[in-house]
Amino acid sequence: MKYVWVLFLAVFVAHSQAFKFTRCGLVRELRRQGFPEDKMRDWVCLIEHESGRRTNVVGPRNKNGSYDYGLFQINDGIWCSNSNTPGKDCNVKCSDLITDDITKACTCAKKIFRIQGFLAWYGWRNHCTHPSDLPDISMC
Numbered sequence: 001m002k003y004v005w006v007l008f009l010a011v012f013v014a015h016s017q018a019f020k021f022t023r024c025g026l027v028r029e030l031r032r033q034g035f036p037e038d039k040m041r042d043w044v045c046l047i048e049h050e051s052g053r054r055t056n057v058v059g060p061r062n063k064n065g066s067y068d069y070g071l072f073q074i075n076d077g078i079w080c081s082n083s084n085t086p087g088k089d090c091n092v093k094c095s096d097l098i099t100d101d102i103t104k105a106c107t108c109a110k111k112i113f114r115i116q117g118f119l120a121w122y123g124w125r126n127h128c129t130h131p132s133d134l135p136d137i138s139m140c
Ligand SMILES: *[C@@H]1O[C@H](CO)[C@@H](O)[C@H](O)[C@H]1NC(C)=O
Pocket: 062, 063, 064, 065, 066, 075, 077, 078
């Protein structure tokens, strides 16, 4: 019985940690997703302030009634659809932005960046505009 409990705990801990990247784990994944090296520290800074590197975060309700989803805290007022079909400007379901596979979230974040730049994210505006703010990823 003790072993069952230990096994249960191990699986539970492994699962809940799977939603949070380490800093270097995130860098590795962003490279895999094709994010350019010259803006890597900005993306890491943005993600650390928006979601704490957690893939499954749904933010608190915004003043205008919208919600933000996932690693990049992407807004459902504009970018993702809360219905059962993909929609809005990223043509994606919000529920697909909070999965461990971050491919769809990355595609949408790149689109937001193409249109609005990093200024689209308060996490970046408020915490990542000075070069000295940016996280050290030299060990990654
Ligand atoms: C609602 O507020 C959020 C957070 O301030 C913002 O990102 C989003 O663009 C707003 N949505 C609309 C439709 O104005």
